[in-house]
Amino acid sequence: xxxxxxxxxxxxxxxxVATAALLVxxxxxxxIAARVGGVLLLEALVVFTIGxxxxxxxxxxxxxxxxxxxxxxxxxxxxxxxxxxxxHLPPGPFRWRPPGLAAWHLAGPPLVTLPADxxxxxxxxxxxxxxxxxxxxxxxxxxxxxxxxxxxxxxxELLRTLPSDLRHDLxxxxxxxxxxxxxxxxxxxxxxAPAGLAQRDRPIGDLPPALAAPLRLPTS
Amino acid sequence: MTLALALVAVLLTxxxxxxxxxxxxxIGRSGLILSxxxxxxxxxxxxLNTLTEAYPTAGVPARAAAAATGSQMLTVTVPGRASRLTxxxxxYLPAAYRTGHHRFPVIEALHGYPGSPKTWLxxxxxxxxxxxxxxxxxxxxTVVLFPYQTPQHLLDTECTNLRGGAQAETFLTVDVPAFAxxxxxxxxxxxxxxxxxxxxxxxCAINLSLRHPAEYAAAASMxxxxxxxxxxxxxxxxxxxxxxxxxxxxxxxPIALWLGWAADDRESAxxxxxxxxxxxxxxxxxxxxxxxxxxxxxxxxxMEPPSFDWLSAHxxxxxx
Numbered sequence: 234x235x236x237x238x239x240x241x242x243x244x245x246x247x248x249x250v251a252t253a254a255l256l257v258x259x260x261x262x263x264x265i266a267a268r269v270g271g272v273l274l275l276e277a278l279v280v281f282t283i284g285x286x287x288x289x290x291x292x293x294x295x296x297x298x299x300x301x302x303x304x305x306x307x308x309x310x311x312x313x314x315x316x317x318x319x320x321h322l323p324p325g326p327f328r329w330r331p332p333g334l335a336a337w338h339l340a341g342p343p344l345v346t347l348p349a350d351x352x353x354x355x356x357x358x359x360x361x362x363x364x365x366x367x368x369x370x371x372x373x374x375x376x377x378x379x380x381x382x383x384x385x386x387x388x389x390e391l392l393r394t395l396p397s398d399l400r401h402d403l404x405x406x407x408x409x410x411x412x413x414x415x416x417x418x419x420x421x422x423x424x425x426a427p428a429g430l431a432q433r434d435r436p437i438g439d440l441p442p443a444l445a446a447p448l449r450l451p452t453s
Numbered sequence: 454m455t456l457a458l459a460l461v462a463v464l465l466t467x468x469x470x471x472x473x474x475x476x477x478x479x480i481g482r483s484g485l486i487l488s489x490x491x492x493x494x495x496x497x498x499x500x501l502n503t504l505t506e507a508y509p510t511a512g513v514p515a516r517a518a519a520a521a522t523g524s525q526m527l528t529v530t531v532p533g534r535a536s537r538l539t540x541x542x543x544x545y546l547p548a549a550y551r552t553g554h555h556r557f558p559v560i561e562a563l564h565g566y567p568g569s570p571k572t573w574l575x576x577x578x579x580x581x582x583x584x585x586x587x588x589x590x591x592x593x594x595t596v597v598l599f600p601y602q603t604p605q606h607l608l609d610t611e612c613t614n615l616r617g618g619a620q621a622e623t624f625l626t627v628d629v630p631a632f633a634x635x636x637x638x639x640x641x642x643x644x645x646x647x648x649x650x651x652x653x654x655x656x657c658a659i660n661l662s663l664r665h666p667a668e669y670a671a672a673a674s675m676x677x678x679x680x681x682x683x684x685x686x687x688x689x690x691x692x693x694x695x696x697x698x699x700x701x702x703x704x705x706x707p708i709a710l711w712l713g714w715a716a717d718d719r720e721s722a723x724x725x726x727x728x729x730x731x732x733x734x735x736x737x738x739x740x741x742x743x744x745x746x747x748x749x750x751x752x753x754x755x756m757e758p759p760s761f762d763w764l765s766a767h768x769x770x771x772x773x
């Protein structure tokens with residue numbers, strides 16, 4: 234029987250009325266213990282019925298399962314996937330040659346600088362600073378990718394493959410990228426990026442923290 | 454404890470009614486029946502208050518203040534200069550606050566109605582939830598504020614400035630941040646400030662973040678609504694204090710929102726889905742759904758860690 238259904242509420246209401254009637258009718262003839270039991274039963278039924286009605290209208294607990302505190306859902310710890318390059322990282326800054334490189338029409342392969350603790354924290358994803366034709370500031374908190382665009386470089390082509398290529402090759406976060414410089418290209422990149430991926434020219438201190446993979450719930 | 458006393462009273466009055474009935478006149482009998490009713494009402498009210506923490510008993514649970522290491526939960530009074538409200542607030546300081554000199558990001562966590570910030574502490578176990586997420590590295594050390602949102606327990610402000618009444622919005626968006634900046638090592642800048650809340654507090658988090666995008670970068674809503682469900686006094690519950698209206702009729706601000714709800718929580722599920730569908734860039738929208746649990750603690754306990762993880766990833770880091 235459903236917790237918020239009419240059948241249970243009706244049954245509870247009828248039982249309450251019946252108990253009250255029986256209690257009044259038998260009161261003079263009943264032993265003290267029976268009277269006390271009857272009063273307590275009636276009180277419990279009244280509270281139960283009112284509770285059912287309030288819950289029926291407000292839907293706090295739509296089911297018995299909900300009342301028992303069972304959400305039928307588990308949060309999943311996402312996995313941080315090791316980057317393809319993680320195993321053989323050169324000691325210093327290196328030139329990055331991902332599959333999408335040719336289509337970006339850059340002056341040369343991007344220069345990637347990793348935080349000093351990148352290797353020591355294999356379960357963590359790092360934020361990204363993407364410097365477009367400008368010098369990236371020295372930071373130990375982010376993976377810095379410096380690219381030198383040419384006239385033929387388009388934001389659309391960069392957006393199509395650069396974020397996914399970078400997440401494939403290195404442990405970087407999917408939100409909160411800091412896009413530095415690039416004038417029109419930088420503006421187009423930030424405007425065309427999915428909401429939340431990129432912000433332009435923020436101070437390095439405003440980058441999100443490097444974090445382990447979050448707990449996630451199913452999306453709608 | 455109080456509930457046990459009330460239940461003893463229920464039992465005693467029932468026994469008296471049964472045993473003394475024959476020896477009493479009308480007045481005595483009526484008095485006994487009345488005391489029976491009163492004792493039952495009292496027991497029910499006490500249990501309801503335990504469920505909602507609408508009238509919390511003073512003080513923070515024992516584990517909070519005493520320990521010499523680990524996180525702390527403080528109780529403070531915020532004198533609201535701008536709002537003229539002086540209200541209590543709980544302050545979570547992460548374990549890392551004791552060491553080093555970092556300035557931390559801040560989350561304001563708002564409670565439901567009827568209720569109080571105590572619910573976060575007692576029923577939603579927020580301190581251990583935060584400790585756990587931070588220790589696991591899924592969340593950066595963060596200062597979390599749990600302010601009262603109303604000067605009277607049963608006055609539902611929905612975190613708005615009531616016309617001719619409590620200026621809850623000003624208290625939460627001006628006085629509380631000013632107090633935190635003055636008293637704690639927190640970051641003062643917008644990218645490091647976020648909001649969260651459950652039920653009415655979730656509505657508050659969404660509404661305040663949309664209304665104050667220059668103060669908050671991200672907000673999480675656990676079982677929230679698209680409208681306040683009260684009368685603000687100036688009709689703004691239909692417009693500027695209505696996130697559903699705001700998303701459709703005003704330019705959307707560059708903030709990040711996380712909306713979580715239980716699929717069987719009809720009203721919140723409908724409202725949250727509507728809000729999620731209306732969102733577009735530069736506002737970024739993330740959704741999370743638990744299968745069932747209705748509008749209850751179990752749902753919010755489940756949503757707490759994922760929503761805090763998400764918030765941390767959308768706020769600026771602690772700064773040395």
